[in-house]
Amino acid sequence: MRLRTILSLIYILFALLLSSGTRAEALSSKEELLHAEFELAQKPQIYFMLNLRDKKIYFKARGIILKEIPVEDVKFWGDLLAATPYTMAKKSSFSTPVRDTINPNIEEAEKEEKKDPKEKFQLKALELSDMPVSYTLSLDDNVFISVKPGEKGMIAGLYSAANALNWYVSRPLYTIWNTIKKRPYTAIHLRLKKEDAQSLYWSFVEGGKIIIY
C-alpha cells in the first residue's frame, strides 16, 4: 500500500515536471520568434515568415501581413532551425527570367512605327508569368528551400515522383557530406500553387530575410 502511494507520488511529480518542461519550451520558442520578428520589423524592408506547422508563407512588413500564401505540401529534412532570421543568398532555377533591353536607336524605333498596329504592339516587360515555378532558395547556414508547383496531370505526376525519389535518395548523402564537413544542413521542400510560387520568386529577392518556424 505504502509502495503504491510512493509510486503514485513519483508518477504525479514526473507528470508535473514533464508538463512544466513542455510549457517552458513553448514559451521560449514563442519568445524567440517574437524577438526575431521584432528585429526584422524595425527595418523598412519586406520580410517573410514560413510557418511549417500551419503550412503558410507570410509576406510581412512592420509586423503586418501583406500577403499570405498557402503551402500545399511541406517536407522537412535535417537540422532543426533556430527562430532567427535567415538571409537568402541565391535563387537558382533552370529558367532564370530575362529582362528585355530597350533599344534607343531611332532608326529601329522608326521601323517599329511603320509596322502594322497588330504586329507592332508586343509588350516588353518582366511580369509575374515570366517567373519560374520550380526553383531553389539558398539561405545562409546551409538551409535550402526548394519550391515546386502543385500541378496535376500525368507529366506533372511523373515529375513529382522523380522529385520525390531525388529527395529521399539524395538527402541522406547530403547529410553525410555535411556531417563530415561539420556543417549544419537543412532542406525544406514546398509545393505551392503556380501563381504563388511565381509570386514568392518575384518578391523574395537576394538579401531578403525569412523566419522559419
Added chain:
Amino acid sequence: MKKKILLIALIITASLFFLFEITGWYLASRHASAVKPAKEDASLKKRTAKIKKGKNGSLDERLRALSPKGVYIVIDTSGNRLYLKKGAETMLEAVVSCGSGNILTEPSGKKRTWVFDSPRGEYQIKTKVVNPIWVKPDWAFVEEGEEIPQKTEDRMESGMLGDYGLAFGDGYLIHGTLYTRLLGRNVSHGCVRVGDKDLEAVYKQTPIGTKVILF
C-alpha cells in the same frame, strides 16, 4: 571470371550506397522533425497563454507599435494592385501598372544603365501635387533617342501624369496615366500608374507622411 568480378563490384557498390543511405537517414533522424505539431492540452494552452501575456506582452505590444498608424498604402508590384488600408481593413483596391523591369543603356556618352523596376520596401508620401508636370529625367530622352536638354524648362511636359501626383521618394510617384488599357500590366518606368477615379480617392485619403509599402 570477368562476370564474377563485375558482379562482386556491383554488389560492393550497391552495399556501400545502401550503407551511406542508412547512415544519412540515421543522422537525419537524430533531429526531431520540425513539422511535428505541438501536443498541448487545453488547460496547458490556457496556462501558457497567461504566462506568454505576462512575459512577452511588452514585446507583442512593441511589435504592434511598429505597424503603420492610420491609412497606409500597400502595392503588390507583381500583381499590379494597390491597396489603401487602415489597420486590417482594405478601403480601396485598385488595378495599377508597376515597373516593367526593362533595361535601358545609354548608347553614347556616359553609357549609363537604368533598370525600370518599381522599388520594394517601405516609403512614405513626401509631396502631393494637383496637375503634376513631368520633369523628364535623362532616361526619357535616351529612350526616345533624343538629345538630353540642358535647360529644365525643356524637360517639362504636362498632362502625362494625370490629375494627381504623390511622390514617395527616390523620384518615384503614384500618378495617373494616359494608357489606361495597360493597367494591370508591368509597363511603367518604376512609378505606380493608377486609373483616374482610384487616383482621386487615393489622393484625397492620404496625407503627407502616409506609409507606402511595396512588395
